[in-house]
Amino acid sequence: MAIDPASPVPKYAQLRDLLLDWIVESGLSVDDPVPSERELGTTYGLSRMTVRQTIDLLVAEGKLYRVPGKGTFVARPKIEMALALASFTEDMRARGYVPGARDLTRRIAPAGGGTARMMDIAPGSPVHYIERLRTADGEPMAVERSNIPLSIAPHLDAFSLSERSLYAILEEEFGIILDSGEQTIEAGICEPADAKLLGLPPGSPVLSMQRRSFANGRCVELARSTYRADRYQLHSRLDPHL
Ligand code: GLP
Structure with missing residues (x-):
């Protein structure tokens, strides 16, 4: 041709x-x-x-x-992001990668207005704020920022998140089984600080995700994540109707 x-x-x-x-x-x-x-x-x-x-x-x-x-x-083919209520650990393992996490920030902080509204909790009520760099086979893939109400997982800060999956800890230590969720994914440009963590040139394209996950109708996690657009793509089956 x-x-x-x-x-x-x-x-x-x-x-x-x-x-x-x-x-x-x-x-x-x-x-x-x-x-x-x-x-x-x-x-x-x-x-x-x-x-x-x-x-x-x-x-x-x-x-x-x-x-x-x-x-x-x-380049290597992109990883297909699961459009499911799966944990990063589960998702990466299913694709044959070794999942990893590096703690960047962990603190208990009062929920700001927007976060509280989205989580349906009182503004200012304490949440675990967790910022992690997620890796697959040691390569940085995403920066994930999670908010989890202190009231539903009081001593979550006692558990290391670099060795264990957050969803596994919620289930095994707190009996929280996530049963529903919703997620928004948008195209975005990587913030300079995240670009550094992800090893990307500043201004690289990223996938910005916001996920709310629930157990028994209660919001357990509000997460805002930045995934490398050069390594991830979305794939979904299509039903004939909405
Ligand atoms: C996904 C979600 C995050 C969630 C994470 C838990 O990546 N987007 O909101 O925090 O899974 O992953 P893990 O259980 O491996 O820590």
Whole structure:
């Protein structure tokens, strides 16, 4: 296939699709190099600038990665985020990764107005505020910030969250079995502090999630999470009707 100069699709976007097809057809796998920008320019009769635009796009999409001085390589496929009330630990294990957590902040703090409203608790009532860096096979994947009412898990701060899953502790130590939840996922730009933690260039695209999980009608957790958009994608089955 070649670039079609008469097509309304911009050349850099045509090259993106051609390259992705070529990667599959040539049987390239993760960490295999792709041709240099100069080679691609010659093969497809495109300027270096157009080729660079395509590579930048594929890097931002998480399909390729660059190693300065070495070249551009095929990236690992993205992890499909479970659209379920699963814990990070469960979700990563199901996909064959070793889950991990690094405590960034843990404190008991009064719930602010917005948080209290969303959790249906009195403003100012104490919550465990937990900020964690989540990892898969040791690689940073997400920053998760959870609020849990102190009243439902009073001595939660006694348990290490770098060794155990939060949901497992809630269930095993406090008898809380989450039975429903709701989640909003939006596209976002990574905050500088989170970019540093996630090892991303500032301004990288992220998936911003807000989840409320409930047990017996009571809100157990309000979590706001930032997931790397270069490593995660959403996938869901579609029913024919709403
Ligand atoms: C998911 C949710 C978080 C929740 C976490 C618990 O990642 N988005 O809101 O805190 O799971 O994970 P774990 O039980 O592994 O600590």
